[in-house]
């Protein structure tokens with residue numbers, strides 16, 4: 506789950522990293538989706554708002570972190586039209602309850618890294634059960650051909666963004682890694698010139714399955730792979 510310390514940085518940095526690309530690649534994958542979408546790990550709603558623009562579907566935006574959800578609800582509160590068709594579910598993905606109504610599509614953007622392998626394995630059948638037959642599951646995949654966790658590397662700045670006189674900076678060190686898991690040390694800093702205004706460190710684990718593992722999990726949960734642009738994977742419930 507996203508640490509509350511990182512929430513103020515989230516939109517600033519996401520708008521300059523994965524979000525613009527997702528806004529290009531996701532719409533064609535969702536073509537034809539008109540009735541309902543479940544978004545897992547909706548975060549601050551950057552993708553949620555786009556889903557609502559691209560499709561007329563009812564959206565269930567699931568987000569367990571109160572900090573991230575607060576920004577999402579704040580964003581929605583300025584859009585009374587969307588308040589009528591976006592339901593925010595304050596729970597984690599395994600606890601999703603859609604009142605027995607299967608959805609047409611499940612969207613999960615930049616969330617899988619947060620799911621511990623045992624949790625992820627249990628999640629696919631749960632998502633399959635919430636999808637209508639033939640329903641679409643689409644999520645981000647940064648693994649290239651083989652997947653797997655990134656190799657250890659020293660601390661380096663991965664994002665920075667100017668806000669008035671301050672610069673918001675995030676640096677990441679991959680402290681250690683195994684085949685599927687890695688330990689990351691994140692440094693969230695606000696600076697003004699040479700002066701450090703604030704500095705917070707978050708150490709946590711991330712996960713990236715190998716392609717073989719992921720494929721096996723999805724096939725045994727009843728999914729078949731379909732076409733998707735680079736950076737996304739699309740699967741359909743059989």
Ligand SMILES: C[S@@+](CC[C@H](N)C(=O)[O-])C[C@H]1O[C@@H](n2cnc3c(N)ncnc32)[C@H](O)[C@@H]1O
Pocket residue numbers: 506507519545546547548549550551552567568569570573596597598599613614615616619620
């Ligand atoms: C990097 S953010 C991505 C947010 C949004 N999808 C986007 O692309 O802007 C990852 C989100 O996944 C959520 N998350 C982490 N574990 C989760 C779980 N078990 N179930 C649902 N969401 C989870 C976090 O709280 C966080 O908001």
